[in-house]
Amino acid sequence: MTEEAPIITMENVTVRYAEQEQPALDGISLTIPAHSWTALIGHNGSGKSTLIKALDGLVTIDGGTMTVAGLTVNEENIWQIRRRLGVVFQNPENQFVGATVADDVAFGLENAQVPRPAMVDRVAAALEQVGMTAYAEREPAHLSGGQKQRVAIAGILALAPDIIALDEATSMLDPEGRASVLRTIRTLKAQENLTILSVTHDLEEAAAADHVIVIDNGHLVASGTPPEIFAQGAALIDMGLSVPFTEQLKTDLEAGGITLPAGYLNEEEMAAQLWKLYSTM
Amino acid sequence: MEIVLDHVSFTYQAGTPFAGDGLKDVSVTIPDGSYTAIIGQTGSGKSTLLQHLNALLKPTQGTVRIGDRVITPQTSNKNLKPLRAKVGLVFQFAENQLFEETVEKDVAFGPKNFGVPAAEAMERAHHALTLVGIGPEYYQHSPFDLSGGQMRRVAIAGVLAMTPELLILDEPTAGLDPKGRKELMTLFEQLHQEQGIGIVLVTHQMEDVANYAEHVLVMAGGQVIKQGSPAAIFADPDWLHAHHLGLPQAARFARLVQAQGLPLPAPLPLTEKALAHALLPLLHPGKGQSDE
Amino acid sequence: MNKLMIGRYLPGDSLVHKMDPRGKIVLVFYFIWLVFFADNVWSYLTVGLFTLLAVLLTRIKLIYFWRGIQPAIFLILFTVLIQVFFTRGGQVYWAWGPFALSSAGVVNAWFIFFRLVIIIAMSTLLTLTTSPLDISGALSSLMTPLKWVHVPVDIIALMLSIALRFVPTLMDETVRIMNAQRARGVDFGSGSLAQQIKAIVPILIPLFVSAMHHAEDLDDAMTARGYRTDAPRTAFRVIQWHQRDTLSVVAFAALTAVVFLVRMP
Numbered sequence A: 001m002t003e004e005a006p007i008i009t010m011e012n013v014t015v016r017y018a019e020q021e022q023p024a025l026d027g028i029s030l031t032i033p034a035h036s037w038t039a040l041i042g043h044n045g046s047g048k049s050t051l052i053k054a055l056d057g058l059v060t061i062d063g064g065t066m067t068v069a070g071l072t073v074n075e076e077n078i079w080q081i082r083r084r085l086g087v088v089f090q091n092p093e094n095q096f097v098g099a100t101v102a103d104d105v106a107f108g109l110e111n112a113q114v115p116r117p118a119m120v121d122r123v124a125a126a127l128e129q130v131g132m133t134a135y136a137e138r139e140p141a142h143l144s145g146g147q148k149q150r151v152a153i154a155g156i157l158a159l160a161p162d163i164i165a166l167d168e169a170t171s172m173l174d175p176e177g178r179a180s181v182l183r184t185i186r187t188l189k190a191q192e193n194l195t196i197l198s199v200t201h202d203l204e205e206a207a208a209a210d211h212v213i214v215i216d217n218g219h220l221v222a223s224g225t226p227p228e229i230f231a232q233g234a235a236l237i238d239m240g241l242s243v244p245f246t247e248q249l250k251t252d253l254e255a256g257g258i259t260l261p262a263g264y265l266n267e268e269e270m271a272a273q274l275w276k277l278y279s280t281m
Numbered sequence B: 001m002e003i004v005l006d007h008v009s010f011t012y013q014a015g016t017p018f019a020g021d022g023l024k025d026v027s028v029t030i031p032d033g034s035y036t037a038i039i040g041q042t043g044s045g046k047s048t049l050l051q052h053l054n055a056l057l058k059p060t061q062g063t064v065r066i067g068d069r070v071i072t073p074q075t076s077n078k079n080l081k082p083l084r085a086k087v088g089l090v091f092q093f094a095e096n097q098l099f100e101e102t103v104e105k106d107v108a109f110g111p112k113n114f115g116v117p118a119a120e121a122m123e124r125a126h127h128a129l130t131l132v133g134i135g136p137e138y139y140q141h142s143p144f145d146l147s148g149g150q151m152r153r154v155a156i157a158g159v160l161a162m163t164p165e166l167l168i169l170d171e172p173t174a175g176l177d178p179k180g181r182k183e184l185m186t187l188f189e190q191l192h193q194e195q196g197i198g199i200v201l202v203t204h205q206m207e208d209v210a211n212y213a214e215h216v217l218v219m220a221g222g223q224v225i226k227q228g229s230p231a232a233i234f235a236d237p238d239w240l241h242a243h244h245l246g247l248p249q250a251a252r253f254a255r256l257v258q259a260q261g262l263p264l265p266a267p268l269p270l271t272e273k274a275l276a277h278a279l280l281p282l283l284h285p286g287k288g289q290s291d292e
Numbered sequence C: 001m002n003k004l005m006i007g008r009y010l011p012g013d014s015l016v017h018k019m020d021p022r023g024k025i026v027l028v029f030y031f032i033w034l035v036f037f038a039d040n041v042w043s044y045l046t047v048g049l050f051t052l053l054a055v056l057l058t059r060i061k062l063i064y065f066w067r068g069i070q071p072a073i074f075l076i077l078f079t080v081l082i083q084v085f086f087t088r089g090g091q092v093y094w095a096w097g098p099f100a101l102s103s104a105g106v107v108n109a110w111f112i113f114f115r116l117v118i119i120i121a122m123s124t125l126l127t128l129t130t131s132p133l134d135i136s137g138a139l140s141s142l143m144t145p146l147k148w149v150h151v152p153v154d155i156i157a158l159m160l161s162i163a164l165r166f167v168p169t170l171m172d173e174t175v176r177i178m179n180a181q182r183a184r185g186v187d188f189g190s191g192s193l194a195q196q197i198k199a200i201v202p203i204l205i206p207l208f209v210s211a212m213h214h215a216e217d218l219d220d221a222m223t224a225r226g227y228r229t230d231a232p233r234t235a236f237r238v239i240q241w242h243q244r245d246t247l248s249v250v251a252f253a254a255l256t257a258v259v260f261l262v263r264m265p
Helices: A048-055 A078-084 A101-111 A116-129 A144-158 A175-192 A203-207 A226-232 A245-255 A267-277 B046-053 B082-087 B103-113 B119-129 B147-158 B177-195 B204-211 B230-233 B237-242 B249-260 B272-283 C021-035 C040-058 C062-086 C103-129 C132-149 C153-183 C193-224 C241-261
Strands: A006-015 A025-035 A037-041 A064-069 A085-088 A163-167 A195-199 A211-216 A220-222 B003-010 B022-029 B035-040 B061-066 B069-071 B088-092 B166-170 B197-201 B215-220 B223-228 C092-096 C099-100
Touching: A006 A048, A006 A195, A006 B046, A025 A101, A025 A175, A025 A211, A025 A220, A037 A048, A037 C103, A048 A064, A048 A116, A048 A163, A048 A195, A064 B204, A078 A085, A078 B166, A085 A144, A085 A245, A085 C193, A116 A144, A144 A175, A163 A175, A175 A195, A175 C092, A195 B069, A203 A226, A211 A226, A220 A226, A220 C099, A245 A267, A267 B069, A267 B249, A267 B272, B003 B046, B022 B035, B022 B082, B035 B046, B046 B197, B061 B177, B069 C021, B082 B088, B088 B147, B088 C153, B103 B119, B103 B147, B119 B147, B147 B177, B177 B197, B177 B204, B177 B223, B197 B204, B204 B249, B204 C099, B215 B230, B223 B230, B230 B237, B237 C040, B237 C193, C021 C040, C021 C103, C021 C241, C040 C103, C040 C241, C062 C103, C099 C103, C132 C153, C153 C193
Parallel strands: A037 A195, A037 A211, A085 A163, A163 A195, B035 B197, B035 B215, B088 B166, B166 B197
Antiparallel strands: A006 A025, A006 A064, A211 A220, B003 B022, B003 B061, B061 B069, B215 B223, C092 C099
């Protein structure tokens, strides 16, 4: 991909929680290019979520500097930054503030003091974009997890942000919900030229990203394109992840005496390689 | 212990917002000591079915036989307790049920309720904690000081300490990272293989179905619409797709390879190992039947 | 639980449903006050017919109103009996010690009976036709003047709305936790009082912990979405006053006039 100017930078960022010995983030430095999709992976408790919260000023950092959309993350800028960076959190239940879908989408706009006539238009437009228009008057109790997450996305979208951060936003959803949320995000990224920063365990989602960053015990341990990261094979397991399916298959086939090209192959590439092997025999 | 549902229907009290998530004329047998997977979309009736297996719910129509106890709509709520010790039910996000001051007390809570003397209950708690990989250094900790994954294990230990003959698991790995997921699935497999505990697993992970289950129930709209071995269930990808269910990754990839033209022999390999095994003969020089 | 109709909302599309909730609340309270001025057959008949008209306008089945009255039936009968036996006046049919059955007692008892039924029917009408959300919105709106004495009306309103929004969530959670503990051998609703109280602990603590988690996450989510208590906000949900609301005020004014006209001089 073409390197764009960074939209997020972190320089030596450290976060320490009061009751814990080990820092949650320990001198993290990274940059995230604008308009890219970056997957942030690592096992539970590795510090991935803390990283998102630090960027959004929800935890205070004990050292280092960060910028989001050209603004230094500090007390003075934080409310502006929160309009540029929207976060979809893990639990669909716990970010639904409004009494109905439309009320919830409007919540951020009310906070931004958008006048009501403009608000009505923007709520309608955002709901349209996530395909929830028909549910505008529904109460959250009558929505599935995937629908609630799409409402959360609409709430962010209404504020026209530059970046959407997904903090394990699909981990509590069933496969259908997960697919619908990812589909929505993909479409929106293209339409609105967004930058996506996604904390995830889903290797398939990570495989589709432009960049993968691996966090372990508060350290950045790897960063690169999905093929670069996934070629690490068994080392991924030590980081609390799993080995991508094609890598596993490759290991087993190689153990059976088959030679396959070095480097990570996605499913299509792997299938093509197998066909090549078979047909040239 | 065998569980037999005979024409079981269940209707939730009218007025609940999620009416329809009941059961309609379900007749299934969960064989003694089997590993059964239940798959189906959210709201297909899986949770309702589970709660019939330990008589948390009683059928509105039909009968449920759990071992030698028969539950009918008329069965009184008394004396159902012994059943619940034999059929352990681990709810989704089971860590939400923890409440005691210490880890060991919480795990001993179940056995104590079933009349096990305090000392033995504690012994059982320690044994169960060992099984789930929670070491003695945590026994005196508050369960609320543990990590999410550890809390889940403690909650599971709390059910294992009741020494159930059948373990019912409602999406036990939801929200865990891949490592935690793998560890738990291995634990359940061990309990099944080594101690002969029957397992009923509700899951959205088709890989788990392919890797572990012996028997699969497919649910939709409160009914069991198909049952059989994983091979039988996954043999019809189009039917699964029509019911919003997927294939295990290995089977999906096998179909991709077949579409490329590789003559993978039937049946469709369901696991990565089976797939590698099926591919190797085709790729080895000399062994492959090059019919070009 | 399903029988209890007090506080239940039945969505609908009737004139009464569509009324401004502020107007509805104020008018219902006004009506309850007005009922106490009824003191003869004609005035009771007036408020009674008015209630019947209002009930019919909701297009909700009468059975739901009856269910609203049902739980209070013993209270009503008790009050009626006291009226019957302790009021003396007019012709005394029967007397024994402090008890007496008199014509005035019987008439009074009828009035009390009607008054209670009318009041309960009208309050049931309010809750049946107004969503909790509208009631909370209306209450906040009615509290607006309190801003002048520095009551944080907006914060209270948001709290109320969030509390209502989480009621179904916490109800679901309670059921789930109860089931999980029942699966671990807890018996609810059996044994001595002490045992029953003890059985509540394994529900209350997880519920409390879970509520705390909801609150922490919600705090983050609200902050991330730009909510600050020290800044003004605009409002998406507005309650609109329509002509029909003005008309209903007129109707109540007319009712007042009639009641006072037919009252005993």
